[in-house]
Amino acid sequence: MLEPIKDNWRILLLVVFIVAASVALFLPAFGPETAPGEDPGEARQGISNLQYGLDLAGGTRIRAPLLGYTATSVEFGGESTVQVASDVAAELDGVSTRDVTAERDSEDGGEVEVTDADVTEEQFRAAMDASGYVYGGIRSGVTEQTRNAAEEVIQEKVNEFGLQGGTVRQVQSITGEYFILVEVPGGDRQNVIDLLEERGTVQIDIGYPDEDAEDGLAIEEEALIQEDFTNIGTASRSEEGDGAYVSVSVINEAAEGEQSPAHRFQDAVVDRGVATSTGGATCTYMQEPVGESVDSCLLLVVDDEVVNAFGMRDSLAESMVSGSWANEGIFRLTTTSYSDAQEISINLRAGALPAELDIAGQGTSSTISAAQGENFRIYSMITGVLAVFAVAGMVFLRYREPKVALPMTVTALAEVYILLGFAALIGYPLELAVIAGFIAVVGTGVDDLVIIADEVMSEGDVNSRKVFDSRFRRAFWVIGAAAATTIIAMSPLMVLSLGDLSGFAIFTILGVLVGVLITRPAYGDILRRLLTVR
Template identity: 70%
Template sequence: MLEPIKKNWRILLLVVVVLGATVALFAPQFGPQTAPGEDASEAQQGVTNLQYGLDLAGGTRVRAPLLGHTATGVDFGGDQPDTVEQNVAAELDGVSIRDVGTYVEEDAREVEVTDSSVSEAQFRAAMDASGYAYGDIRSGVTQETRDLAESIITGKINEAGLSGGSVQQVQSVTGEYFMLVEVPGEDRNDVVSLLQERGTVQIDIAYPTENGTAIEEAVLTQDDFENIGTAAEREGTTRAYVPVTVRNTAPDGEQSPAHSFQQSVADRGFASAYTDDQRDVCDYGENPDDVSKPCLLLTVDGEVVNSFGMNPDLASSMDRGAWADTGNFELTTNEFSTAQTISVNLRAGALPAELDISGQGTSSTISATQGENYKNYSLVTGVLAIFAVAGMVFLRYREPAVALPMIVTALAEVYALLGFAALVSYPLELAVIAGFIAVVGTGVDDLVIIADEVMSEGEVNSRTVFNSRFRRAFWVIGAAAATTIVAMSPLMVLSLGDLSGFAIFTILGVLIGVLITRPAYGDILRRLLTVR
């Protein structure tokens, strides 16, 4: 029993790979994930679990840069990042500190302004006036801002229930960064509107009354925040928080958001409700209709997504009227992931920098009908390629024992690639289909090399002779595979759009061929051609 398995383990491995690809392609648990608000039947795009990109499913692609300017190689002069932001913002008329950011990573220090009304000359003058030395000023924003924008746009797409949408950062050959947003099945106007709309995010106060829970709405709105920090973990505990700063300035005759919020907190009795014994745990989530003490509610588009209590010291300082001088406080949660969600929710709808869709940006739309046509054309092209290869192989060898295993092995290689695409939910584009066709061509080339080498010197009269000839052929195809991988690697790692998909699947096909299908084909030939 063990001896046949040991002799034919390469063929068995190929069978296992094909079976695994079948499971990935057809098993329901590997199907497309249902987006929030989407019916499960809508997520499944056909009888297989394959997902299709814009080229084959139709939809909209938007490629646009984030507007802003960044000063690189900045010397902070010993100042903290928040101090640098305040000083630079003070030199820019009409610019909030929220529109000035810093980026620190090891020795690299950068300062950015994300207000699109600020020109490079104005930003340069502000940097000079604030006294911070810098190396140069370039168009665009920092890596941290791009990452944040990617996270926010992804959140928008998910919240809108747009299945298959994707967001990534791409870099042009000139070094500029762009946000690439792809949303299958949606037209341009809907996608652009989604990217540009500003969601309603606010903080309410829920407080107990004789008739149950009452809500004081919009004690803080998104415009009231001077600055919104990133989520952080509190040292020594499992809790996390999001630092925020509320504006404490307002036009003459008006009350600032910080003073207004402070008054609302004092009026609702936070200081007496949250003491050292009670701490800052809110019971709104347990029974929203009958709370025992006031709570802060974070709402997004009218829906409560988080509720908070208040630190006793903070509540006391608001009760005394001292807190509004700074406007700083922290939204505390029990989990870091929840704090991250809060930070994103507060920023959602308001990207950290404006997307230049109408300027340097580009957008394109492929109709569903056009995508279906592309899908059909791709299928026809693939079938024609297979028949063409099969015809040439039969003309070359005129021996089914050699040609049939060659065609079957090549098809198994493509089938395994499709299974991988379904397993990782990689959207199929025209470039990926081109990669599949390239894999068929290079794969059959390698199999022809094996067959020619094995049969070049006449009858294979022993397994030893076969193994010797097969090893010579395998060295040739191994060197060719290495060359292909090296040539394709730059296309895979560089942000070159659809070419990345082409390179990824070409390289993956080469690896599957060298490690699985070529050795399996060799075992098949050995069994069919070896005399003894």
């Protein structure tokens, strides 16, 4: 029992990998992640768990840099990063400290960046000079920390928006510039652009009557900011009228000696007259003429634009005045439309982009229709089938022995099948470049199998297993050297940010490894059983 297993363990290993690939390809448990309440089968793009990229499924691809400037080699002079950012922001008109950050990369200094899209390089340079901090230079672009944060936020936005299979990653051009690359299979171009162009900042301001203010209305900004919200609900349609709302909780805990956001907000609405002992305010801020209000208002501000203004119900006002509301800190952000509520919910869940994407400037976008993607899938399948038949035909013409040619063809196909299973397992989207990698794997794989067959059959019939093993080892050294050369040649394409070429390189290298470690040895065992004289 053990002897056959010992002699044919390479064939058994190939069978195990084929079975594992089948499980990854077709078992629903290994399929793509589904949204809550979604049928797992709905996320699958066909009968298998394979996921298709833009080329084969259609969709939108957007590539754009993050707007901003970074001062390098800044000498902080012992100041904290918060103080440095505050000092620089104070020298820039109309720029919030939220748009200026300082990162320490050494004991004495680091980098300072500004992400306000309206600030020019000259203005930033002047602000750095005026603030008194010595720096090495100013470069276009943001810091690595900001790029990483933006990548996470955009990925979260894509997921929250329900764009199945969307990917976000950083790429670098040959000139050293960094871009954010967003690919959304099946996504409408304008919807994706609208989602990315929003900075995603959400805050609550308070408008209140003030005779000394312009138009008699003063604004207390950032009564609540994005970081103050927690337990964010999904967008829901209002029971009354055409509006909508998002249920949120405000953080009601704080460090000792500090005031929590919920208590701070509660005090603010009482001080500004939104909540009084006689009830809540009635807001007319959004009524014509815009800007005039007979009472205090809560202003819902998204990306520096007021999207809604509302007063307060008497019951909520009473709890604010009594001081009990802050114990739970729950209320609704109301909007005039469901789409606005959905946008706010997404922004609160995903967070605010640390910098804007320059889609209109240096950005590029492309769209592939679903019909075109389906055509690409069909043509890719036809090309793959033709490649297999061409290889099989040439192999048969070369040897004219089915016992040599048939195992060679089947082994080559098994190699591609295993790679497809791996792609399904990790959820790697198939692109045209990946399909090209599969075809390259078939070609190089059959080349190696031909080397094996030629070597073991070079001196006529194999009269013993010992002779076969000797010839096979010689062939395998040649195959191993060729595999090493391929891996070395493809490695730069795999690690560099060269778009779809990385997918081609990844699966070509994986195909070489699978061939050398699994399929070539298995083919050797099959030939040994078929050709050796017993």
